[in-house]
Amino acid sequence: MKKHNFSAGPSILPQEVLDKAAQAVLNYNNSGLSILEISHRSKDFVAIMEEARTLALELLGLEGKGYQALFLSGGASMEFVRVPYSLLKQNGKAAYLDTGTWAAGAIKQAEKFGETIVVASSKSDNYSYIPKEYSIPTDASYFHCTSNNTIFGTQMQDFPETDVPIVCDMSSDIFSREIDFSKFGIIYAGAQKNMGPAGTTLVVVKEELLGKTDRVTPDILDYSAHIAKDSMYNTPPVFAVYASMLTLQWVKANGGVAAMEKKNNEKAALLYNEIERNLLFKGVAKLEDRSKMNVTFILVNEAHKEQFDKMWKAANISGLNGHRSVGGYRASIYNAMSIESVQVLVDVMQEFEKTIQ
Amino acid sequence: MKKHNFSAGPSILPQEVLDKAAQAVLNYNNSGLSILEISHRSKDFVAIMEEARTLALELLGLEGKGYQALFLSGGASMEFVRVPYSLLKQNGKAAYLDTGTWAAGAIKQAEKFGETIVVASSKSDNYSYIPKEYSIPTDASYFHCTSNNTIFGTQMQDFPETDVPIVCDMSSDIFSREIDFSKFGIIYAGAQKNMGPAGTTLVVVKEELLGKTDRVTPDILDYSAHIAKDSMYNTPPVFAVYASMLTLQWVKANGGVAAMEKKNNEKAALLYNEIERNLLFKGVAKLEDRSKMNVTFILVNEAHKEQFDKMWKAANISGLNGHRSVGGYRASIYNAMSIESVQVLVDVMQEFEKTIQ
Numbered sequence: 001m002k003k004h005n006f007s008a009g010p011s012i013l014p015q016e017v018l019d020k021a022a023q024a025v026l027n028y029n030n031s032g033l034s035i036l037e038i039s040h041r042s043k044d045f046v047a048i049m050e051e052a053r054t055l056a057l058e059l060l061g062l063e064g065k066g067y068q069a070l071f072l073s074g075g076a077s078m079e080f081v082r083v084p085y086s087l088l089k090q091n092g093k094a095a096y097l098d099t100g101t102w103a104a105g106a107i108k109q110a111e112k113f114g115e116t117i118v119v120a121s122s123k124s125d126n127y128s129y130i131p132k133e134y135s136i137p138t139d140a141s142y143f144h145c146t147s148n149n150t151i152f153g154t155q156m157q158d159f160p161e162t163d164v165p166i167v168c169d170m171s172s173d174i175f176s177r178e179i180d181f182s183k184f185g186i187i188y189a190g191a192q193k194n195m196g197p198a199g200t201t202l203v204v205v206k207e208e209l210l211g212k213t214d215r216v217t218p219d220i221l222d223y224s225a226h227i228a229k230d231s232m233y234n235t236p237p238v239f240a241v242y243a244s245m246l247t248l249q250w251v252k253a254n255g256g257v258a259a260m261e262k263k264n265n266e267k268a269a270l271l272y273n274e275i276e277r278n279l280l281f282k283g284v285a286k287l288e289d290r291s292k293m294n295v296t297f298i299l300v301n302e303a304h305k306e307q308f309d310k311m312w313k314a315a316n317i318s319g320l321n322g323h324r325s326v327g328g329y330r331a332s333i334y335n336a337m338s339i340e341s342v343q344v345l346v347d348v349m350q351e352f353e354k355t356i357q
Numbered sequence: 358m359k360k361h362n363f364s365a366g367p368s369i370l371p372q373e374v375l376d377k378a379a380q381a382v383l384n385y386n387n388s389g390l391s392i393l394e395i396s397h398r399s400k401d402f403v404a405i406m407e408e409a410r411t412l413a414l415e416l417l418g419l420e421g422k423g424y425q426a427l428f429l430s431g432g433a434s435m436e437f438v439r440v441p442y443s444l445l446k447q448n449g450k451a452a453y454l455d456t457g458t459w460a461a462g463a464i465k466q467a468e469k470f471g472e473t474i475v476v477a478s479s480k481s482d483n484y485s486y487i488p489k490e491y492s493i494p495t496d497a498s499y500f501h502c503t504s505n506n507t508i509f510g511t512q513m514q515d516f517p518e519t520d521v522p523i524v525c526d527m528s529s530d531i532f533s534r535e536i537d538f539s540k541f542g543i544i545y546a547g548a549q550k551n552m553g554p555a556g557t558t559l560v561v562v563k564e565e566l567l568g569k570t571d572r573v574t575p576d577i578l579d580y581s582a583h584i585a586k587d588s589m590y591n592t593p594p595v596f597a598v599y600a601s602m603l604t605l606q607w608v609k610a611n612g613g614v615a616a617m618e619k620k621n622n623e624k625a626a627l628l629y630n631e632i633e634r635n636l637l638f639k640g641v642a643k644l645e646d647r648s649k650m651n652v653t654f655i656l657v658n659e660a661h662k663e664q665f666d667k668m669w670k671a672a673n674i675s676g677l678n679g680h681r682s683v684g685g686y687r688a689s690i691y692n693a694m695s696i697e698s699v700q701v702l703v704d705v706m707q708e709f710e711k712t713i714q
Contacts, residue, residue: 003389007396010595018382018391025379032360032673034375036554036600039364039676073430073556074577077591081575112573192592197393199430199556199594216469218438220431234434235549237556238367239596243393316389319396 004341007319008150008294008332009172010192017196017246017336024242035242040235045242049231052245056202059248059257060181070203070223070231071241076171079188079201080106083167084113085221086205087142087186090214095119095140095164099156100127100149101325102169110144119143126326127152129286136162141213142185148173150193151323153296153330154289159183165209173293174202175251176335177261185209186223193293194334196244199237251335260335267333267342268292274346278353280304284326298328308352315348361698364676365507365651365689366529367549374553374603374693381599392599397592402599406588409602413559416605416614417538427560427580427588428598433528436545436558437463440524441470442578443562444499444543447571452476452497452521456513457484457506458682459526467501476500483683484509486643493519498570499542505530507550508680510653510687511646516540522566530650531559532608533692534618542566543580550650551691553601556594608692617692624690624699625649631703635710637661641683655685665709672705 005012024035029044038044049071056069072078083106088094092114096107098121110116117140120131127149136143142165148155150172159166165185174189181187185206192198203223210224219225219233226233251260272290275281275297284296299305312320322328333342362369381392386401395401406428413426429435440463445451449471453464455478467473474497477488484506493500499522505512507529516523522542531546538544542563549555560580567581576582576590583590608617629647632638632654641653656662669677679685690699 001389005390005394007394010394010396010592012394013391018393021393022379022382025375025382032358033362033675034370036375036378037362037364037367037369039367040555073432073594074435075430075591077577078431081577109575109577112575190592192595197596198397198592199597218466218469220434220438220466234432235367235547235555237430237594237597238549239554240556240594318390 003318004344005319006331010198011334012336014250014336020246021243048242048245055248062181068205068227070226071200073237076190080109082221084110085217086223088113089141092141095136095143097145099146100152103146130154130156130289136164140164142167148291148293150294153285153291153294155291176264178257191244196247197240199240264292267339270342271295274349278349295331311352312348360675361701362676363688367555369693371607371693377603378600405599405602412605419538425562425584427583428557430594433547437466439578441467442574443580445470446498449498452493452500454502456503457509460503487511487513487646493521497521499524505648505650507651510642510648510651512648533621535614548601553604554597556597621649624696627699628652631706635706652688668709669705
């Protein structure tokens with residue numbers, strides 16, 4: 001029986017994506033070949049890559065605006081390195097907003113390249129909120145932020161107005177809500193939350209920003225080299241790109257990002273309302289910064305843990321444990337999660353309330 | 358109907374690997390979850406990663422000899438960068454053997470890090486042979502070579518005796534033949550030939566060689582960082598690692614590397630004998646350097662091309678076209694290729710001979 005999968009990532013994907021991907025592993029498009037054993041230079045795969053790139057720009061409203069979409073390998077952690085290689089000028093400085101574990105990880109790597117200014121941090125409050133009062137040095141090569149903090153359950157609701165190019169790690173909320181994406185210079189997102197399986201990273205780059213650092217950059221770490229080869233500088237992660245394309249097709253067929261946002265708002269409201277109503281639970285993140293992707297909450301009384309855990313597991317729910325640095329619970333309710341599955345969790349919380357009283 | 362897949366890569370995988378991988382995409386191990394949507398920190402995936410790493414060392418005969426096996430992202434091209442970051446001392450020099458397109462690619466990246474000496478090259482003969490007379494500077498940080506040249510169909514039959522650590526790109530012949538693998542300091546191999554789908558790279562590192570360059574190295578480009586986290590420094594390409602593990606299980610269950618080599622020798626002999634016997638064809642690579650993985654050959658008379666192409670396509674063969682830099686044909690006969698499929702190709706070549714005469 002299919003689980004209600006609240007895992008933070010790799011995470012739930014639409015069932016029709018799983019069905020099509022499994023079929024392609026056996027026989028892609030009736031070709032007599034598996035998707036795992038076709039050349040990346042084959043007509044079939046070139047078409048997949050092109051459709052994935054086009055869909056990504058289309059869904060973000062960035063077609064014809066000077067952006068390129070790339071599907072690369074290595075995960076967001078690789079972009080922590082490609083970003084300074086591509087944008088941080090020799091003897092220049094980079095500005096970072098520290099909103100969580102992954103933001104801090106990006107900062108640590110940037111520091112290996114040059115002066116890295118942390119404009120604000122919520123670390124001392126265990127990243128329970130998004131800092132809002134900060135200024136970005138006008139001479140920074142770029143400003144880097146993380147739109148959604150998977151571990152802590154916070155999400156940026158606004159982005160700063162600045163002339164400095166904004167680089168944003170959107171790994172855990174890409175395609176989940178409407179934003180004016182043309183505000184960003186570079187957007188990157190590991191696939192394994194809202195887009196596909198682990199193994200590829202979407203990078204959306206405003207082309208005019210590149211080629212200005214005077215750094216000696218290895219080709220594979222240089223966005224320009226990937227753009228020049230239509231995201232085929234080397235053998236791409238074929239299957240992960242294919243599954244991501246299927247998910248992007250699914251997003252489009254289901255109304256695009258606007259429709260995803262509407263559904264995500266409903267799911268988040270359902271769950272946050274229960275957390276507020278139910279006296280046995282407490283939210284972790286500051287109200288105004290709460291994430292609509294990762295809902296973090298704790299038991300008011302830890303003594304009830306065994307009972308609650310038993311109940312949600314019995315309801316066929318998986319992946320609900322919080323990250324060790326926060327504790328408690330984390331319900332990740334990405335695009336592919338149905339409101340029915342969220343309702344199952346809410347029902348368990350209410351059932352649990354009855355057994356305790 | 359299943360094709361006879363002679364593609365150079367991504368390439369043929371054992372049918373049972375495809376069957377198990379497709380099943381796992383629907384429901385992994387009866388967990389009610391797809392392999393694409395389970396956490397990389399789950400017990401299930403940690404066990405997969407550990408089995409893949411252990412099997413790799415076991416099949417290479419490197420268990421307990423100071424080596425670590427890693428499954429990373431990015432393809433061999435990423436290792437072109439990780440290798441100098443990890444081994445090339447500041448102000449040191451690296452030695453490279455230039456035997457083909459990929460060897461040349463590795464050299465181009467190393468040059469961005471420091472002095473790079475090309476000890477020998479067969480470029481002027483379109484890489485049709487492996488240079489043998491060369492000396493490796495004793496003060497080089499490492500010596501890099503490519504064991505099998507997929508495009509040109511050549512393969513190193515011997516490796517130099519030297520005190521300099523040997524780094525070898527074995528992307529297209531790993532697990533295909535017995536070698537004393539303990540001669541190497543680092544072995545790396547993109548999965549998409551003999552090991553799995555595109556999307557992961559096996560790296561086998563002799564641990565004592567690391568940490569000696571005095572370079573400021575981004576963590577994700579530093580083998581030590583990956584070793585410290587048991588190949589989970591960041592989210593690994595879960596599905597590609599799983600499919601690679603399945604293939605390694607298949608290699609072991611079918612007699613290990615020794616049995617693969619025996620079968621590969623038979624397949625290569627069958628095909629090369631036909632190329633030599635059949636006056637309509639000619640081999641491309643120098644006899645003594647011929648690859649047992651990628652068999653390159655041309656038509657003596659190009660005018661017959663249309664006829665021959667028609668015949669092999671009718672026989673349900675795919676992926677036989679040579680690389681554009683060599684032309685003609687290339688039959689890639691990796692571990693998963695059966696001798697029956699090679700026989701189908703040989704039959705077509707003999708049938709073709711009859712239609713021409």
